[in-house]
Each structure stands twice: as C-alpha cells, then as structure tokens.
Amino acid sequence: MLDISSEIDFLKESIKRLGAQRDDGKYACPYGKLLRDDKVSNTLEALNGTLKAAKKQKKVSFDAELLLSPRDDAVEVVLLED
Numbered sequence: 001m002l003d004i005s006s007e008i009d010f011l012k013e014s015i016k017r018l019g020a021q022r023d024d025g026k027y028a029c030p031y032g033k034l035l036r037d038d039k040v041s042n043t044l045e046a047l048n049g050t051l052k053a054a055k056k057q058k059k060v061s062f063d064a065e066l067l068l069s070p071r072d073d074a075v076e077v078v079l080l081e082d
Contacts (some may be wrong), residue, residue: 002043007050008059014040015060015079026080031062032073051077 002010011034018037019029034040035047044050048067054060062077 004050004053007044008054008057011040011047011050011054012059012082015077019077019079022078026069026078028057028076028078030073031067031075031077032069034077035069050058 011032011063014034014037016027016028018033018040022028040047051060051062051067055062059079059081060077061080062075064072064075067075
C-alpha cells in the first residue's frame with residue numbers, strides 16, 4: 001500500500017501516460033480512462049480519494065465535487081503541477 005504522496009505521484013504519472021498535452025501545455029485525461037486503466041485500478045485502491053487529496057493540494061483540477069462513473073467519465077482531470 002502506498003502513502004498518499006506516493007499515490008498522488010502515481011496519479012500524476014498516470015495522467016501523463018494516459019492523457020494528452022493540451023494547448024496550454026498541461027496534461028489532461030478523462031476520468032473514465034483513469035478509472036478503467038488496469039495499472040491505475042491495481043495500484044490505487046481508492047481513486048476518488050487520491051483525486052480529492054490531489055485536488056486539495058492543487059496538483060490536479062476537475063470540474064466536479066465528486067467524480068462518478070458513468071456520469072463523469074468524460075470529465076477532464078487536469079495535471080496542474082509536474
């Protein structure tokens with residue numbers, strides 16, 4: 001089991017791996033793609049908890065209080081900090 005800092009680092013790497021770089025230079029990945037990725041699901045026991053902690057630390061942003069599938073599958077999770 002990873003500590004929260006390690007989980008956030010893994011999340012940031014996953015957003016880069018699964019997502020695409022936007023015109024503003026930031027990486028973004030749809031929530032549904034993160035949720036369905038085998039490596040993410042096997043490493044992060046609580047993706048929403050990690051996302052919430054990363055958002056609170058201003059490492060990522062997304063336009064929702066809580067992301068739920070399938071409703072929020074298309075919501076972009078944006079990496080704010082490398």
